[in-house]
Amino acid sequence: MRKSLQQTIENRTLSEKAIIPYIMAGDGGFDRTLTAIKLLQESGATALELGIPFSDPVADGPIIEAAGIRALRSGVNITNTLSFLQANKDAIKIPIIIMTYLNPIFNMGVASFVKQAIAANVKGLIIPDMPIEEKELISAHLENTDLALIQLVSLTSSESRIAQIADQSEGFLYAVTLNGTTGSTATGDEQLQNHLRKVKSLSKIPVLAGFGIHDRHTAEIISQNIDGVIVGSAFVQALHEGNEEFIHTFFKNKVKLF
Numbered sequence: 481m482r483k484s485l486q487q488t489i490e491n492r493t494l495s496e497k498a499i500i501p502y503i504m505a506g507d508g509g510f511d512r513t514l515t516a517i518k519l520l521q522e523s524g525a526t527a528l529e530l531g532i533p534f535s536d537p538v539a540d541g542p543i544i545e546a547a548g549i550r551a552l553r554s555g556v557n558i559t560n561t562l563s564f565l566q567a568n569k570d571a572i573k574i575p576i577i578i579m580t581y582l583n584p585i586f587n588m589g590v591a592s593f594v595k596q597a598i599a600a601n602v603k604g605l606i607i608p609d610m611p612i613e614e615k616e617l618i619s620a621h622l623e624n625t626d627l628a629l630i631q632l633v634s635l636t637s638s639e640s641r642i643a644q645i646a647d648q649s650e651g652f653l654y655a656v657t658l659n660g661t662t663g664s665t666a667t668g669d670e671q672l673q674n675h676l677r678k679v680k681s682l683s684k685i686p687v688l689a690g691f692g693i694h695d696r697h698t699a700e701i702i703s704q705n706i707d708g709v710i711v712g713s714a715f716v717q718a719l720h721e722g723n724e725e726f727i728h729t730f731f732k733n734k735v736k737l738f
């Protein structure tokens with residue numbers, strides 16, 4: 481089933497690339513998260529990746545880890561994040577993608593998690609510590625829903641592995657641009673461009689790149705041969721510091737922040 485997240489990404493203006501910011505749920509309080517979501521959607525974000533704070537965020541670098549610690553300290557978890565989304569469903573116009581590790585989902589119970597995510601109008605899921613071989617644990621609960629289970633390919637995945645993962649991904653395919661944690665620095669060098677061209681050629685669904693994309697310039701270079709980018713640490717940092725200028729520059733506009 482082709483899920484609506486894929487359609488949203490394909491429907492963007494042809495000349496434009498999709499931009500999906502990642503932010504940490506409840507960093508600075510849920511009021512601030514709502515303000516940030518409104519700002520980003522008005523600025524032109526295609527969708528939003530919302531991270532659930534977790535005590536052992538293996539894929540995350542220092543900026544997102546610190547945001548996670550702030551959120552955890554103020555009591556943010558998967559349940560109150562979904563309640564927050566459900567309560568603000570009408571104000572949130574862009575598709576929300578939840579990024580969480582497997583453990584919090586299992587703690588909550590997969591069926592109950594899926595039910596509440598759907599009630600909160602969540603459109604996508606990124607679960608970085610779930611290998612594709614185990615996706616049935618979640619995907620069995622997603623049949624006939626509009627919740628897309630997004631898969632990741634890494635720089636070291638073989639061609640046949642990329643093809644296999646692309647085939648099973650929903651919404652879009654997430655191409656990780658570096659071997660490391662979030663918040664490192666990616667460059668759009670020729671080797672990466674070749675890799676992304678290859679990923680794009682092996683995928684029937686849109687391809688977005690993420691990890692280390694820290695400014696507009698890098699986003700433009702990296703998205704040349706694919707459909708768009710995901711940008712986390714740079715937005716998390718800018719929002720934490722109240723740095724409106726960074727967001728204006730990234731989206732090339734002037735929507736008011738706080």
Ligand SMILES: O=P(O)(O)OC[C@@H](O)[C@@H](O)c1c[nH]c2ccccc12
Pocket residue numbers: 502529531539540544579608661662663664690691692693694710711712713714
């Ligand atoms: O922070 P960066 O370098 O811009 O990377 C994207 C990213 O933050 C987001 O997609 C993400 C945050 N935590 C993750 C864990 C795994 C995969 C992806 C993510």
